[in-house]
Amino acid sequence: MYEQKVSEAFAMTSQIIPLDDDYEGKVSAKVDYLEVENATTAVIYLHGYMDYFFQNHLAEFFVNKRISFYALELRKYGSSLQAHHHDNFCKDIREYYEEIDYVLNMAKESGHKEIILHGHSTGGLLATHYFLHGKNKSLITAILLNSPFFAFKASKAEKTLLSIITPLGKYFPFIKVTQLDSIYTESLHKDYKGRWDFNLTYKPIPSFHTYLGWMRAISKAQKEIYQHTIEYTPALILHSDKSYTKTTWSEEVLHADAVLNVDDMVYYGEKIYKNLSMITINNAVHDIVLSSDDVIDNYFAAISTWLEQNPQFH
Numbered sequence: 575m576y577e578q579k580v581s582e583a584f585a586m587t588s589q590i591i592p593l594d595d596d597y598e599g600k601v602s603a604k605v606d607y608l609e610v611e612n613a614t615t616a617v618i619y620l621h622g623y624m625d626y627f628f629q630n631h632l633a634e635f636f637v638n639k640r641i642s643f644y645a646l647e648l649r650k651y652g653s654s655l656q657a658h659h660h661d662n663f664c665k666d667i668r669e670y671y672e673e674i675d676y677v678l679n680m681a682k683e684s685g686h687k688e689i690i691l692h693g694h695s696t697g698g699l700l701a702t703h704y705f706l707h708g709k710n711k712s713l714i715t716a717i718l719l720n721s722p723f724f725a726f727k728a729s730k731a732e733k734t735l736l737s738i739i740t741p742l743g744k745y746f747p748f749i750k751v752t753q754l755d756s757i758y759t760e761s762l763h764k765d766y767k768g769r770w771d772f773n774l775t776y777k778p779i780p781s782f783h784t785y786l787g788w789m790r791a792i793s794k795a796q797k798e799i800y801q802h803t804i805e806y807t808p809a810l811i812l813h814s815d816k817s818y819t820k821t822t823w824s825e826e827v828l829h830a831d832a833v834l835n836v837d838d839m840v841y842y843g844e845k846i847y848k849n850l851s852m853i854t855i856n857n858a859v860h861d862i863v864l865s866s867d868d869v870i871d872n873y874f875a876a877i878s879t880w881l882e883q884n885p886q887f888h
Contacts, residue, residue, distance in 0.1 A: 575867055576631045576867055576870055584608060584630070584633065584634045584637060585608075586606040586607060586608045586630075586633060586643075586645070587606070587607055587608070588604060588605070588606050589604065589605050589607070590602055590603075590604055591603040591604060591605060591673050591676050591677075593649060593672050593673060594672065596649075596669065597665070598650075598658055598659050598660065598663075599658050600656070600658075601649040601650065601654075601656075601659070602649065602654055603646065603647055603648055603649050603654050603672075603673035603676075604646075604647040604652070604653060604654050605644055605645065605646050605647070605673075605676075605677050605680070606627055606633075606644075606645045606647070607642070607643065607644040607645070607680075608633060608637055608642065608643050609642045609684055610637055610640050610641065610642045613640050613641060613642045613685075613686060614685070614686060614687045614688060615640075615641045615642070615686060615687070615688040615689070615690065615886075615887045616641065616642040616643070616644060616681040616684070616686035616688070616689050616690070617636050617641055617642070617643050617644065617689075617690045617692050617718070618644045618646060618674075618677050618678065618681060618689060618690070618691050618692065619632070619633075619643065619644065619645040619646065619692045619693075619694075619697070620646055620648070620674075620691070620692065620693040620694070620697030620698075620700050620701050621645070621646075621647070621648070621651065621652075621694060621695075621697050622694045622695030622696045622697050622698075622723070622861070623662060623695060623696040623723070624662055624754070624759075624777055624778075624781055624782055625651065625652075625694070625695070625696075625697075625776075625777055625861075626647055626651055626652030626653070626772075626773070626776045626777065627645035627646075627647060627652075628770075628771075628772045628773070629861070629863050629864065631863070631870075632863050633645065635874050635877075639878075639881065641690075641887070642681065642684070642686060644677050644680070644681060646673060646674065646677050648670050648673060649664075649669070649670070649673065650662055650663055650664070651776070652773075652776045653776070655776070660748055660785060661782045661783075662782055662788070663747075663748075663785055663787065663788050664787075664788060664791050665743075665747055665787050665788075665790075665791055666791050666794070666795075667699070667700055667703050667791055667792070667794075667795040668703075668707070670700055670704075671704060671707075671708050671709070674700075674704055674708060674710075675708070675709065675710050678710045678713045678714070679710065679713075681713075682713055688715045688716070688886050688887055689713050689714050689715055689716075690714075690715065690716045690717070690718050690887070691704070691705065691714045691716070691717055691718070692717075692718040692719075692720070693717075693718075693719050693720070693722060694719075694720040694721060694722075694861055695720070695721055695722065695723045695833065695834070695860065695861070696723045696792070698719040698720065698721065698722025698723055698724070698811075699722060699723045699724060699792065699795055699796065699799070700795075701717055701719065701722075702717065702719070702722065702724075702799050702804075702846065703795050703798065703799055705717060705804065705807070706798075706799060706802050706804070707798075714807070715807070715808075715886065716807060716808040716809065716810075716884065716887070717804075717807060717808070717809040717810070717847070718809070718810045718877070718880075719809070719810070719811045719812070719843070720812055720813075720861065720862050720863065721812070721813050721814065721831060721833070721834060721836075721839065721858075721860050721861065721862060722811060722813075722839055722843065723792070723796075723834060724796060724799070724838050724839055724841075724842035724843065724846075725796060725834075725835065725838035725842060726792075726793070726796075727817070727819075727833065727834050727835045727838070736789070736793065737793075739751075739786065739789075740786070740789050740790045740793045740794075741790065742786060742790075743785075743786040743787040743788070743789055743790030743791070744787075744790060746786055746787075747785060747786060747787025747788075747790070748785055748786075748787060749785065749786040749787075750783040750784070750785060750786075751783075751784050751785065751786050751789060752783070752784050753780060753781055753782075753783050753784065754781040754782075754784060755781075755821055756779045756780050756781055757821070757822075757823055757827055757832055758827065758832040758833050758859070758860060759777060759778075759779050759781065760779055760823075761827045761828055761832065761859065762859070762861075762864055763779065766779065767823075767827075767828075768864075770864055799842075799846060800842065800845070800846070802846065803845070803846055803847075803848055804846055804847050804848065804849075805848045805849065806848070806849055807847075807849060808849050808851075808880075808884050809843075809847040809849060809850045809851070810850075810851045810853065810876075810877065810880045811839060811840075811843045811847070811850065811851070811852050811853070812853045812854075812855055812858075812862055812873060812876060812877075813831065813836045813839045813840070813852075813853075813854060813855065813858070813862075814830055814831040814836050814854070814855060814856075814857070814858035814859065814860070814862070815830075815836070815854045815855070815856045815857070815858070816829075816830045816831070816836065817830060817831045817832070817834065817835050817836050817837075818830040818831065818832040827859075828859065828866070829857040829858075829859070829866075830857070830858075830859070831858070831859065831860045832859065832860060833860040834860065840852060851880055851883075853876045853880075855869060855872050855873050855876065856869070856872070857869050858873065
């Protein structure tokens, strides 16, 4: 059984990342990392929305392969969220480039020649966007995405409504638009219907409110990545075989993506990435590494195969 608690050999080091002040004042980010001695490859992990890094068994998986692991906690998330911040908020996805630059340089200066940018959900959108536009994108040699947030899960009518209201986020960024349902988070946490232990202040039930300015930033970033293709860089996208679309609880939530539409991941993933391995993981939840043990086994096996197919990571 996969455990979040790790042995002393896999204890991660934390470092605060000082950042320039933004429109809300002082901000910082954090990186948790475990550098493998003489490793030439590193993974930099970007978490999703209403999230932070607590999936220690993911770090252990890479370290066991002699790959260094860096988990970036973005500004206004997790322990980096401060009282004067709007939670998990950005006006533009480029705001996160500063902390990504920092960790990329950190990995490079530690001697890693190959860097895999690994994003989950909104982190998958951010990883793609940074690879297209970031100033240090040349340091990245591969992309690994877990259920990337390439499109809002919405009906055709809802998408039309989004296209009308999201531009208003430029002028009214802090209007609270919605509060996400907590079915998915409840399906994960040990105090509800799941088996994982994570900080409910950082990943709460009920959820944080979603702001109009954040929705505009995400919508804008999605439209920007649709305009590009990534020709040669190796990419791996993993996703569940099905989405859960209801708003009420069912046991199906434990075996499906209850957050996003997997068809969007496939459609936009294949449109953007040309050197792509697209892998379906049956019965996976949105964050595949928080699924049942047999699903996590399949997830890790798929990543292992992809790494073996790209000998530069050995």
